[in-house]
Amino acid sequence: MTVFVGGVSELFQRDLDLGRLAVEQLRTEDLGAGVTVEDLHYGAVAVAQQLADEGPDLLVLVAATRRGRPPGTVQRRRIDPPHLSTEELQAAVGDAVVGYVHVDLVVDVAAGFGVLPPRTVAVEVEPEEVGPGEGLSASASAGLRTALTLVRDEVRRAPLLQLVGELRPLLDGDRLEDSDALRVLRALLDELEVLDRDGRWGAAFALCDRLRLAIAGGSASAGMDHRDWGLWWALIEGLDRLQAIEGASPASEGPPR
Structure with missing residues (x-):
């Protein structure tokens, strides 16, 4: 699978340069x-064109x-x-053409052109200092460290999801006969869909053991x-690998995201 990580930023605008x-x-x-890791300060229309060319399975935006x-x-x-109306898409493209940069604009234009990847995740830090200048505020610097960890998590978990x-x-x-293993697998997939939606492991590792x-x-x-x-065992092996890397216990709920 392919992953596109994009930093959305307003160049040299203090915390807004975080991407x-x-x-x-x-x-x-x-x-x-x-x-692929790219700086996406150059505009949402160009980003949509690049997504159309590369066709990634996952887009991770950090900003x-x-x-x-x-x-x-x-x-x-x-x-x-x-789901944008024609008028909404035209307005988004108009904002993009004049150089306005924002996570929502990147998403709107890519979705309007039908090139938003099957999975898209945003990792956002709330800025403190937004005026012209270089360097992040103390709060944004701390947020950047956390954001980088979350981006790495997304990339690492992408094949599993x-x-x-x-x-x-x-x-x-009814192709597969009912069994204990099948019921546990369904519960495990439910937990992993929660991971995808909310970033929480829940009972996934315990269900993997079961x-x-x-x-x-x-x-x-x-x-x-x-x-x-093959797929059942790939799922188990993927969870084993992530549990070892991320250091979560079988019953861990994970930190709030």
Whole structure:
């Protein structure tokens, strides 16, 4: 799969330049194959054109965005594609053409042109200082560190959440016979959809252990083929890897996002 990480920024506008600074840091790191990191200060129409060319599976936007929260607040949110009228899209494109830059504008233009990726996540820091100048305020600097951690989390979890999308339709209907393992898997996919929406692990790791035990105990569903087995085990192995990296306990709810 492919991931596009974009820093949305207003250049040299103190805290509003955070997206560019995030990109500078992330470009020095090995985020894995298929990950593109770009500074998106150049306008929402050009961003939409680049997304159309690259067609990533996941878009992660990182920025300082004014939402009226306490300065330095960091928020991670899953973005649903907005449904824009023709007039709304024209207004968004007009704002983009004159150089206005904002996370919402990037999303609106990409969605209006039909190029917003299947999954889009924004990681936002509430700015404190927004006037001309260089350097972040103390609150934005602290927020940047947290935001970078959340961006790395999103990139790391992307293959796992893509697996959820592949597995869910395979469980529909009566192709697979009911079993303990199948019921646990459905519960696990529900928890991972919460992770995708809210950034919380919930009971995912505990359910992964239960799924492994159910399979080992011979309670898997009749009717499973090689693809089913491959995806089930890929899910378990992916969760094992993330639990080891992120240091979460099986019952961990994870920190609020």
